[in-house]
Amino acid sequence: MENTDKALVRRRTILYVAVTFVLTWGYWFVVVYPRVNAPQGLESTGPAALLVGVGMLFPAIAALIVRLVTREGFSNALIRPVQFRRTWKWWVLGWFGPQVLMTLGAVAYFCLFPGDFDPSGGLIRSQMEAQAAQTGVGMQLDDNTFRMIVIAQIAMAVLAAPALNAVTCFGEEWGWRGYLLPKLLKQMHVAPALVVSGVIWGLWHAPITVLGHNYGVGYAGWPFVGIAAMCMFCMALGVFFSYITLRSGSCIPAVLAHGATNGFVAAPLLFSATGGNPFVGPCATGIVGGSALIIVAVVMAASLISSERRGEPLLLKRNERPAE
Numbered sequence: 001m002e003n004t005d006k007a008l009v010r011r012r013t014i015l016y017v018a019v020t021f022v023l024t025w026g027y028w029f030v031v032v033y034p035r036v037n038a039p040q041g042l043e044s045t046g047p048a049a050l051l052v053g054v055g056m057l058f059p060a061i062a063a064l065i066v067r068l069v070t071r072e073g074f075s076n077a078l079i080r081p082v083q084f085r086r087t088w089k090w091w092v093l094g095w096f097g098p099q100v101l102m103t104l105g106a107v108a109y110f111c112l113f114p115g116d117f118d119p120s121g122g123l124i125r126s127q128m129e130a131q132a133a134q135t136g137v138g139m140q141l142d143d144n145t146f147r148m149i150v151i152a153q154i155a156m157a158v159l160a161a162p163a164l165n166a167v168t169c170f171g172e173e174w175g176w177r178g179y180l181l182p183k184l185l186k187q188m189h190v191a192p193a194l195v196v197s198g199v200i201w202g203l204w205h206a207p208i209t210v211l212g213h214n215y216g217v218g219y220a221g222w223p224f225v226g227i228a229a230m231c232m233f234c235m236a237l238g239v240f241f242s243y244i245t246l247r248s249g250s251c252i253p254a255v256l257a258h259g260a261t262n263g264f265v266a267a268p269l270l271f272s273a274t275g276g277n278p279f280v281g282p283c284a285t286g287i288v289g290g291s292a293l294i295i296v297a298v299v300m301a302a303s304l305i306s307s308e309r310r311g312e313p314l315l316l317k318r319n320e321r322p323a324e
Helices: 002-035 046-069 084-112 122-134 143-159 166-185 190-204 206-210 224-248 252-264 267-271 291-309
Strands: none
Touching (some): 002 046, 002 166, 002 206, 084 291, 122 267, 143 252, 190 224, 206 224, 224 291
């Protein structure tokens, strides 16, 4: 019976990954690729960049399809709050944790590369003025106006982005953390499960990484270096999302964390004189910009491994006490 159950979990896992990749890659190749200016990539093609976001919904759609096709049901959907009075801290960590870690990573980057730090935001200011000029609006931003714009953008990213991005981020998190991760944990130890889920998530991005998502185009080793970097970034970020999902018993804290990440990840560029280097920083996609996230991910992974070795359940359920 146990072997039968494991075989069923394996089939559901493979089916889920296959359906997710087919749906998402098919959409990106058919809908997004024809609209991209190939030499410049996504950054030069506004409508295509917006259309990419629709692909975030497909991991959840695939989870829904697999649950229905295999008659798994939704009793283990990891959506509802579990013991919220005791697990609220993971929800708070999901909302504010990514911004703190990305800020610390940006600080580390600017300490290592002080020449790239521009508190006046000259590069972003000139870009905003150039964009306004293209629309026929002459605009010169004085210091006070620009400062207010920066404050408003950061405040929006910190306070509102997790909620504003909730729909699209639910599309990913109900799939990756709400479905794939628990399936992997039934087939392997937590350490390889975190690695495998992170690599799958990173490779899932491959078609848009080729188009310049996060790392641009035309760099040495394009696009394979970018795909590898995306896998590493997804592993670190995935550990953070997985940890708060397992500790809270719900994927919603990860939804908030994903929304917070998407809303804040470019914020350090407001203070970069050069625009930085996506593989280095100041954004968290770089090794230095993401250093605080990487450190915390290692600590979180070690905590989960220790819990597993002690025989403690990794995924909080309604009748269990939350891990501290």
